[in-house]
Amino acid sequence: MAERMIVRLGDPILRETSKRVPSITPQVEKILNDMTQTIYAAKGRAGLSAIQIGIPKRLVVMDCGSGLIELINPVLMEKSGEQVGQEACLSIPGVFGIVRRASYVKVQTLNRQGETKTIEAEDFLARCIQHEMDHLEGILFIDHTEELYSAKTGKKLNRKDLHRLQAKSGKKWWE
Secondary structure, three states: OOOOOOOOOOOHHHHOOOEOOOOOOHHHHHHHHHHHHHHHHOOOOOEEEHHHHOOOEOEEEEOOOOOOEEEEEEEEEEEEOOEEEEEEEOOEEEEEEEEEEOOEEEEEEEOOOOOEEEEEEEHHHHHHHHHHHHHHOOOOHHHOOOOEEEOOOOOEOOHHHHHHHHHHHOOOOOO
16 A cells, blocks of 8 residues: 545546546556555545546545445435535645535445445435545536635635635636
8 A cells, every 4th residue: 555645626626527437446446545654654544536536536434433335436316405514535635615415414335345335324424425426527516605704713715815726726616
């Protein structure tokens, strides 16, 4: 296993749509192992998609407090309810926003043995899954929020800061 560099806002790969994993190979398992090491080495960890380490494949690892979860080619089957809460991202350090998400999700995914599994999640785990699955589509949490805040001070970022973020991301997230 090796810790990988996390791609930051401004790198166009974060806006790419990740490709389906055709089969579980030793290379795919190595990527999952490296992603796991990377999230555990990062502070404030919750999840990581392969695109965040520069690999546009439909792979996610997360630990939202109840142990490691791996998603391979995840598909959102159901979502319901609503929750509003803080989100941040390893690819956008120092910033958080308030994001509205479904409070319940049902996801179909593969495990390392290639078996289809269903995961049902609520609350924080549902939020983590939706955040990471957005990454697979080139969507960032800043695309879902109207206001961003400094993680260091908690103060709302002003328009100058927002325009700087937009210039880095290539997308006007407030439109």
